[in-house]
Amino acid sequence: MTDWLLRQSFLGANSDEMFSHCRVAVIGLGGGGSHIVQQLAHLGVGNFVLFDPDHVEETNLNRLVGATKKDVARATPKTTVSRRLIKGINPNAQVLRVPKEWQEDGGLVPGCDVVFGCVDTYIAREEIERLCRRFMIPFIDIGMEVTDLRDGYLISGQMILSMPNDLCMRCLGFLNEELLAQEAARYGAAGGRPQVIWPNGILASAAVGTFVQLVTPWRKDMKPAIYLEYDGNTQTLLPSNRLQHLVGRQCTHCSGSTDLGDPFWQ
Amino acid sequence: MKIDVRMSRKLVLEIRQDLARPHPFAFERVGFLACKVAEIKPRSVLVLPFRYLKVEDQDYLNDVGVGAMMGPAAIRKALQFAYKNSVAMFHVHMHDHYGRPWFSDIDLRETNNFIPDFWHVRPTFPHGALILSRDSLSGLCWMPGRKKPLRISNFNIVGFPMTFIRE
Numbered sequence: 001m002t003d004w005l006l007r008q009s010f011l012g013a014n015s016d017e018m019f020s021h022c023r024v025a026v027i028g029l030g031g032g033g034s035h036i037v038q039q040l041a042h043l044g045v046g047n048f049v050l051f052d053p054d055h056v057e058e059t060n061l062n063r064l065v066g067a068t069k070k071d072v073a074r075a076t077p078k079t080t081v082s083r084r085l086i087k088g089i090n091p092n093a094q095v096l097r098v099p100k101e102w103q104e105d106g107g108l109v110p111g112c113d114v115v116f117g118c119v120d121t122y123i124a125r126e127e128i129e130r131l132c133r134r135f136m137i138p139f140i141d142i143g144m145e146v147t148d149l150r151d152g153y154l155i156s157g158q159m160i161l162s163m164p165n166d167l168c169m170r171c172l173g174f175l176n177e178e179l180l181a182q183e184a185a186r187y188g189a190a191g192g193r194p195q196v197i198w199p200n201g202i203l204a205s206a207a208v209g210t211f212v213q214l215v216t217p218w219r220k221d222m223k224p225a226i227y228l229e230y231d232g233n234t235q236t237l238l239p240s241n242r243l244q245h246l247v248g249r250q251c252t253h254c255s256g257s258t259d260l261g262d263p264f265w266q
Numbered sequence: 267m268k269i270d271v272r273m274s275r276k277l278v279l280e281i282r283q284d285l286a287r288p289h290p291f292a293f294e295r296v297g298f299l300a301c302k303v304a305e306i307k308p309r310s311v312l313v314l315p316f317r318y319l320k321v322e323d324q325d326y327l328n329d330v331g332v333g334a335m336m337g338p339a340a341i342r343k344a345l346q347f348a349y350k351n352s353v354a355m356f357h358v359h360m361h362d363h364y365g366r367p368w369f370s371d372i373d374l375r376e377t378n379n380f381i382p383d384f385w386h387v388r389p390t391f392p393h394g395a396l397i398l399s400r401d402s403l404s405g406l407c408w409m410p411g412r413k414k415p416l417r418i419s420n421f422n423i424v425g426f427p428m429t430f431i432r433e
Contacts, residue, residue, distance in 0.1 A: 020430055111270070111306035111429070113422060135304060136272045136314055136424050164424055165274050215428045223426050260314045261302030265390070 001180060005044050014111065015216045020092075022215065025109050027051045027102045029078040031195050032142045033064035035204030036064050036116050037082045041089040043212065048086060048095045049112055051102035052078040055239045065198040101126070110135040114211055117141040118204075120181050120193065126175055129162050133254050134161035135259065136164040140210055142203040146194035155199050155232025158240075159206040161214070161224055171252045172227050199232045205236060206230075208227035268310040268419045269407040271349060271396070273299075275425025282319045282398065285360040294333040294359060298344040301354040303391060310382045311392060313354060313407065313418075319347060332372055334359065341380055349387040357407070360398040366431075367399035369406065381408045381415075394418075402431055 001009045002016045012018065022045050026033050029052040037050065041151040056064060056071040056078060064078070066085035079097035081260035086093050097107050109115060115137050117128045125141055144157035162168055169175040207230055212222035277299075284297045299315040306312050325340035348355045358375060361367045369377070377395045384393040394407035394415065405418035423429035 018430060022432065028353055105307075107305065110304050110312050111310060113428070135312065137272065138428070165276065194354065214426065215430075216399040217427050261312070262304040265303045266303075 002044065008043070011212065011218055014097070016044055018216055019044040022114070023047035023049070024211075025049040025051065025102075025112040025113045025115045026082070026118065029082045029117065030054075030060065030118060031197060031200035032118065032144070032204050033118035034063075034065035034078070034082060034085070034205075035201050036118065036142075037202065038085050038089070040211075041086040041093060043208070044090060045197060046090070046093050048082075049098065049108050050079045050082050051098045051105075052082075052101045053062040054078050056081060062199055063195055065142065070208060076078055078219045079111060097219050106131065109137070112169075114214070116207060116211075117138045119143070121177055122179050125169060125173035127191050128255075129169055130259075133161065133164050133248075134259055136260070138163050138214060139226070140199075141169070141209045144195070144199040144203060145230070146196075153194075155196070155230075157199050157203050157232065159203050159225070159228040159230070159237075161210050161226050163226075166251060167226065167246060167249065168253050171249065171251050172240070173240060173247065174227070192216065198232060202237060203230055216226070267409065267416060269313060269392070269405075269416050270306065270310060270420040270422065271313045271315065271418055271430060272424060273315040274420040275423050275429070276299060276341075277315060278398075278403075278423055281318050281358060284318065285398065287359070289326060289334070291328050292334040295363075296321050296334050296336060296340075296346070296357065296359040298323075298355040299358050300351060301356055303351060303354050304413040310419075311409070313392065313394075314392050315354070315356065315396075319344060320356075334403040339341075341383060345383060348384055348391075348393075352381070352388065354388065355384050355393050356407075358398065362400065363400075364400050366402045367397045367404055368391065368396055369395070373397070377406070383418070385410060 004137045007014045024045055028038055055075040056067045058072050060067055066081045077099040082098055083095045086095050115132050129139050140164040141160045146153045147178045215221055228237050229240045230237045285288045289295055298319040300317040301313050305314040321340045327335040327337045329335035342379050344355055380381040381393050390410055392407050392409045395410045403421055406415035407418055419433045421431040
């Protein structure tokens with residue numbers, strides 16, 4: 001066991017080796033993604049593919065882990081901030097920066113073992129989920145929202161593990177046509193959404209915990225959480241009530257084998 | 267070039283269950299895996315097995331010189347499936363031990379013999395062979411037109427928990 005990972009040896013005698021060979025993609029390196037990247041680096045994950053087209057702005061400093069005032073002045077790409085963060089913890093980690101939309105270099109995703117999605121829109125979530133299913137990659141999504149209730153605000157969020165051949169985000173009731181249509185109609189009008197650091201931290205921690213449960217469970221009978229709902233007003237993170245109605249169900253939205261692999265490989 | 271295989275834990279269990287069944291006269295069982303394929307940047311190929319095709323009892327030949335010998339009907343059915351569904355096809359069998367398995371000389375000779383048949387029906391796809399042990403697996407992949415197979419570098423079994431088998 002590598003010295004700096006000794007305190008997590010209960011995760012398995014060879015867990016350090018497993019993490020060091022693991023290749024993860026993180027799509028979106030804002031408030032959620034930057035937390036995830038930091039925690040994965042501490043775990044000893046050895047291969048990263050980081051996607052984000054944006055650079056650091058003043059308004060990111062309230063939540064972007066690793067970003068500084070200098071990064072604002074220099075308009076440092078978010079992928080560079082995350083790479084710096086990872087390398088500072090684990091200089092041996094291989095970090096591939098993709099400072100553009102993930103779709104522009106989507107060919108890098110199929111080689112990843114797990115994909116983390118930290119994106120703002122429902123449309124983007126569904127797009128990433130479809131891609132992951134095509135290449136049989138577990139997809140872990142997080143997101144938070146602040147809703148104006150007129151007499152105050154509600155902070156909410158979710159962590160979803162979408163496994164290939166299992167329930168998808170539509171099955172879980174998180175995505176539906178109406179929601180996607182409403183979002184498409186609002187396209188371009190969103191503006192800066194309210195975001196704060198601590199809910200992102202909680203959801204990112206849940207996502208990383210789910211990742212560890214998935215790749216090196218510390219109990220044999222353990223199964224990772226599929227869908228956790230976060231209520232920031234009561235500070236609770238609980239399995240979604242929807243899960244109890246989905247026991248034994250199979251995904252009816254993703255067609256399985258016909259949608260696997262490269263569509264043009266004939 | 268590197269070859270990776272990613273498949274579901276459920277499919278691996280299905281394969282193991284079928285291959286572990288005793289046969290009326292053959293010493294072991296064999297099967298085929300229908301696979302989709304993808305390119306991974308920069309120079310790798312990802313093989314995605316999605317369906318196990320068992321070889322029917324009557325499609326084995328009674329040959330005591332080998333563990334299992336497929337008859338022409340077994341190959342014909344696999345060829346037909348590859349043609350009809352536009353898939354890569356991987357032969358699969360199991361050795362009854364723990365640890366990383368590998369192909370015997372007979373396995374390699376026989377696999378070399380039938381792989382070119384799959385290029386007659388699906389010439390652009392890689393085809394190959396996987397071998398399972400009780401707790402591991404290995405494999406070879408023949409890229410289109412290549413005589414020499416490539417050893418499969420990584421296996422990623424997707425389920426709870428994920429399993430990674432790397433060269």
